[in-house]
Amino acid sequence: MKFVGYLCLSLCSLQLLANSEQSPLPAERQNVRQYVxxxxxxxxSVKTATALxxxxxHTIPNFGEVSFVSHSGKELNLQFALKMTRMPDDYGLAKVLSVPPAWRAGEQAKAITDFELLKQFDGDLAKKEAWTLLTELEQGFSPTFYFSDWHSPFDQIAASVNPVQFAGPYQKFNQCMAxxxxxxxxxxxxxxxNYQSNSDELTRESAARLKQIAEYLQHDKSIVSVRIDTYTDSYGGRWINEELSRKRAATLKAFFVEAGIEESKIDTEGFGEKRHVAPNDTPRGRGVNRRAVIQLARL
Known part of the structure; x- marks a missing residue:
């Protein structure tokens, strides 16, 4: 037998299936169909590698595809997804075991978790279990999903993830996450x-924030609209403040155009000293009122 023997069910795996509520038949009477x-x-393969x-x-022939996905965010995150070619026709649980390679003779499979099967939906695992699967693959083990075939009361399914050629793509995946x-x-x-007094120059903190937005826009091309509203404090005269707010809006619009947003997608309005959100009789309050509100929308 070729490589399928490498992923044969261990005795403990069969016994686990036989003892589960989903597997009432004795182990010797079960027909286990393997996909690997x-x-x-x-x-x-690393299908996506961006800053977002x-x-x-990994593809399991005649069964489906597994994937590990991490998104941008404040905290490191990870999710595992199992996309079956033929999605579940009923609800149930799959046993997830880490099966050792044939050369680790005598070592038993390790139970990792239960995997929820949802009717007509792909399944997934959260961060902790997803990291466990990656760790097991890194060590040469085969995460394997065991469950009852919803089309046959006599059959069990064993879908295995092959760790062969995992190391190189996994290294690229780690680099992407970093x-x-x-x-x-x-x-x-x-x-x-927020702006410096009587100027269209942003405060240091706001300039850093705008730089973050520019960095994000390099990677997300799905932005469909940008709304920019600018305001001033009440010092300097109403007409002067209206002109200053329009100048601030124009500067921000130019920034977004340079960042790759079509000009037609950008709407601006300068309100001058209207619509204060803080008292104007203190430096702190005036600093809050000197502001631009930016709203982004995407598909």
Whole structure:
């Protein structure tokens, strides 16, 4: 027998299936259908590698695809997804075991978790279990999903993830995750910037914030509209403040055009000293009122 023997069910795996509520038949009466890539078929690839998302995937022939996905954000995150060619026709649980390679004779499979099967939906695992699967693959183990076939009361399914040729793509996946942005679209979709007194120059903190937005726009091309509203404090005269707010709006519009947003997608309005959000009789209050409100929308 070729590579399929490498991933044969261990005695403990069969016993676990036989004792589960989903497997009432004795182990010797069960027909286990295995799905696994042979050595020649084993293929891992980094399908997406951007500052917003990293995805590592592997195909299980005649069964489906598994993927590990991490997105940009404040905290490191990871999700595992199992996309079956034929999605579940009923609800149930799959046993997830880490099966050792044949050369580790005598070592038993390790139970990792239960995997929820949802009718007509792909399944997924959260961060902790996803990292466990990656760790097991890195050590040469085969995460394997065991569950009852919803079309046959006599059959069990064993879908295995082949660790062959995993190391190289996994290294690229790790490098991609290290380069993910530490913020998301939701973090910048609504942004308030503040200005220095009597100027269209942003404060240092707001300038840094605008730089973050520019960095994000390099990677997300799905922005469909930008709304820019600018305001001033009440010092300097109403007409002068209206002109200053329009100048601030024009400067920001030019920034977004340079960042790759079509001019037709950008709407601006300068309100001058209207619509204060803080008292104007203190330096702090005036600093709050000297502001631009930026709202981004995407598909």
């Amino acid at each position: 890539a042979t050595i020649e078929q084993a293929n891992w 998302q990293c995805e590592l995937s 380069g993910l942005l530490r913020y998301t679209f939701d973090d910048i979709a609504m942004t308030v910037l």
